[in-house]
Amino acid sequence: MANPMRIRAAAKDGITEVRVLMNHEMETGQRRDASGAIVPAWFIQEVSARLNDKDVMSAQWGPSIAKNPYFAFKIKGGKAGDTVSVTWVDNRGDTRTDNAKVT
Amino acid sequence: MSSIGTCAALAAAVLAFAVDARAQSWGPGADDKAFAEMLRTGFRNAGPVSVDRLVQDDTQAFCSDPAVANSAAGAKRAEQLEAANLAAVKWPSDGRFLGDWRAGERIAQSGRGLTWTDAPSQANGGNCYNCHQISLAEISHGTLGPSLHNYAKLKGTDERALRDAWAKIWNSKSSNACSNMPRAGHMGILKEKDIQDIMALLFSPDSPVNK
Amino acid sequence: MAARTKVAVAAAACVAIALGFAGVAQEKDDAAKGIEAYRQALKDGNPAELFEMAGEELWLKPAGPRNASLEKCDLGLGPGVVEGAYARLPRYFADTDRVQDLESRLLTCMETLQGIDTRAHVEARFGTPKKDELVALATYVAGMSKDRPVDVAASHPKERAMFELGRRMFFYQAGPHDFSCATCHAQEGRRIRMQDLPYIPAKEGAAAGWTSWPAYRVSAGQMWSMQWRINDCFRQQRFPEPVYASDMTVALSMFMAATANGATMATPGIKR
Numbered sequence: 398m399a400n401p402m403r404i405r406a407a408a409k410d411g412i413t414e415v416r417v418l419m420n421h422e423m424e425t426g427q428r429r430d431a432s433g434a435i436v437p438a439w440f441i442q443e444v445s446a447r448l449n450d451k452d453v454m455s456a457q458w459g460p461s462i463a464k465n466p467y468f469a470f471k472i473k474g475g476k477a478g479d480t481v482s483v484t485w486v487d488n489r490g491d492t493r494t495d496n497a498k499v500t
Numbered sequence: 501m502s503s504i505g506t507c508a509a510l511a512a513a514v515l516a517f518a519v520d521a522r523a524q525s526w527g528p529g530a531d532d533k534a535f536a537e538m539l540r541t542g543f544r545n546a547g548p549v550s551v552d553r554l555v556q557d558d559t560q561a562f563c564s565d566p567a568v569a570n571s572a573a574g575a576k577r578a579e580q581l582e583a584a585n586l587a588a589v590k591w592p593s594d595g596r597f598l599g600d601w602r603a604g605e606r607i608a609q610s611g612r613g614l615t616w617t618d619a620p621s622q623a624n625g626g627n628c629y630n631c632h633q634i635s636l637a638e639i640s641h642g643t644l645g646p647s648l649h650n651y652a653k654l655k656g657t658d659e660r661a662l663r664d665a666w667a668k669i670w671n672s673k674s675s676n677a678c679s680n681m682p683r684a685g686h687m688g689i690l691k692e693k694d695i696q697d698i699m700a701l702l703f704s705p706d707s708p709v710n711k
Numbered sequence: 712m713a714a715r716t717k718v719a720v721a722a723a724a725c726v727a728i729a730l731g732f733a734g735v736a737q738e739k740d741d742a743a744k745g746i747e748a749y750r751q752a753l754k755d756g757n758p759a760e761l762f763e764m765a766g767e768e769l770w771l772k773p774a775g776p777r778n779a780s781l782e783k784c785d786l787g788l789g790p791g792v793v794e795g796a797y798a799r800l801p802r803y804f805a806d807t808d809r810v811q812d813l814e815s816r817l818l819t820c821m822e823t824l825q826g827i828d829t830r831a832h833v834e835a836r837f838g839t840p841k842k843d844e845l846v847a848l849a850t851y852v853a854g855m856s857k858d859r860p861v862d863v864a865a866s867h868p869k870e871r872a873m874f875e876l877g878r879r880m881f882f883y884q885a886g887p888h889d890f891s892c893a894t895c896h897a898q899e900g901r902r903i904r905m906q907d908l909p910y911i912p913a914k915e916g917a918a919a920g921w922t923s924w925p926a927y928r929v930s931a932g933q934m935w936s937m938q939w940r941i942n943d944c945f946r947q948q949r950f951p952e953p954v955y956a957s958d959m960t961v962a963l964s965m966f967m968a969a970t971a972n973g974a975t976m977a978t979p980g981i982k983r
Binding site: 526527528529530534535538539541542543544545546549550551553554555556559560561563564565566614615616617627629630631639640641642643644673680682683687688689 | 742868869871872873874875876878879880882883884885886887888889890891893894895897898900901902903904905908945946947949950951952953954957958959960962
Binding site: 400403418420463464465467 | 756764
């Protein structure tokens with residue numbers, strides 16, 4: 398399984414701010430290696446988040462997102478003790494889900 | 501113990517000493533022997549770059565000791581070194597100071613060459629924009645050296661100005677013993693033609709430098 | 712069915728976009744300001760944290776012929792004490808009778824606790840697995856000194872000697888370009904291309920450098936330790952390659968750390 402994400406979620410005034418640091422090469426598929434061969438594309442295509450058991454966010458990403466992406470977003474609602482879960486799926490079909498408690 | 505005598509006897513890293521005031525320059529534990537040993541164990545050959553590069557010439561040795569270089573005794577020595585560096589300047593073999601400013605701009609932009617990851621077959625750059633403003637169109641420039649904008653307008657284009665600039669680029673230490681600028685011609689970083697092209701970048705009325 | 716909020720985030724979310732900030736500014740002041748704003752934006756969400764996590768895992772993981780973890784490693788504050796240790800390095804260690812920086816000390820612990828022959832780690836190129844381990848460990852340990860004051864007084868005679876040797880090395884000119892560390896780092900208020908250069912012989916400049924490495928370099932997508940930073944400086948100076956964790960590199964770190972004494976650790980840092 399791929400390396401873990403780091404997720405921080407903090408609730409304030411009815412809004413939960415989530416910040417995620419993902420561990421991923423995010424290879425564009427445009428670069429060439431030392432021998433001149435194309436380095437194959439390998440990047441996250443879908444990101445989704447849940448607050449407790451509710452889907453709250455989904456996104457489609459492309460190769461322009463940099464390596465080890467940092468992603469911040471806000472959810473309406475949420476309180477301390479809730480669980481935020483973030484999932485990514487990449488173009489190879491690999492996937493990773495990590496959870497964090499809202500503080 | 502005479503430092504010059506001791507120095508000659510040290511096999512591994514030879515430091516070329518010039519002035520005896522060196523004894524006070526560095527605190528306890530950083531004497532020549534300890535320093536030479538630290539150099540010996542501190543570096544290794546990599547790619548095309550050998551530890552032989554650690555051997556200093558007289559100018560480098562002098563300028564590596566700011567306490568000496570900035571002293572009154574140092575000023576005299578600095579003059580000698582400037583004269584020696586000036587005497588070593590190679591003037592253009594075809595008598596022409598100016599080449600092609602467009603090629604000069606490319607050389608000024610390039611920072612390639614002579615590191616242990618650079619292929620020796622690849623042309624060396626001049627690293628000029630690392631330290632200097634040159635063409636105003638290039639905003640990504642350093643400030644370690646003065647701006648060269650309007651160089652010809654400020655310095656003139658007579659024989660004297662051309663010779664001074666040539667000497668500076670070929671061997672910067674010919675006019676300032678401890679200049680931070682590399683000695684592009686003297687050290688084989690750039691070839692004669694490269695320097696003619698850089699001269700054109702500085703002096704040609706068509707060059708962006710003088711517009 | 713719960714309502715889904717579809718957010719097209721590709722353009723908006725990620726600060727460290729691979730394409731980077733293309734400066735359209737005509738004035739160099741605007742360009743410098745733009746880059747400063749970019750650097751500020753980078754500080755929120757440092758990928759270095761991923762390396763801290765990896766480093767902590769390596770610290771706890773049994774390895775080597777002795778199948779031992781690094782949990783008893785003495786970084787200067789006693790076996791296993793990681794918090795605050797980086798802020799007190801480099802320092803003299805009685806067990807090895809020498810002054811060591813963090814990476815040199817990690818090698819010592821790998822040898823003595825885990826029984827690992829670390830020559831391969833010393834020889835390995837930066838960016839390859841054996842060096843990656845050391846960089847991750849260094850990032851973890853350095854992060855555990857975040858916000859602590861640098862406490863490197865260079866009081867032991869060997870520490871003083873290393874300080875002086877480091878200072879001498881700092882001014883040592885060599886190679887085809889006549890460069891020393893001082894060429895770039897001994898003038899106030901200068902930059903190379905668009906990179907501001909700290910004035911290392913005084914506290915503020917030394918601190919700007921010393922307290923911000925290990926750092927994640929966004930442009931390269933790499934985590935760099937101080938040994939890597941020193942290595943690449945010498946490469947650009949056209950010197951031969953430093954030997955990893957050699958006395959020469961420790962001496963330079965001693966010079967920087969002691970000059971930065973009292974400043975606040977901001978490790979791990981993030982750079983363009």
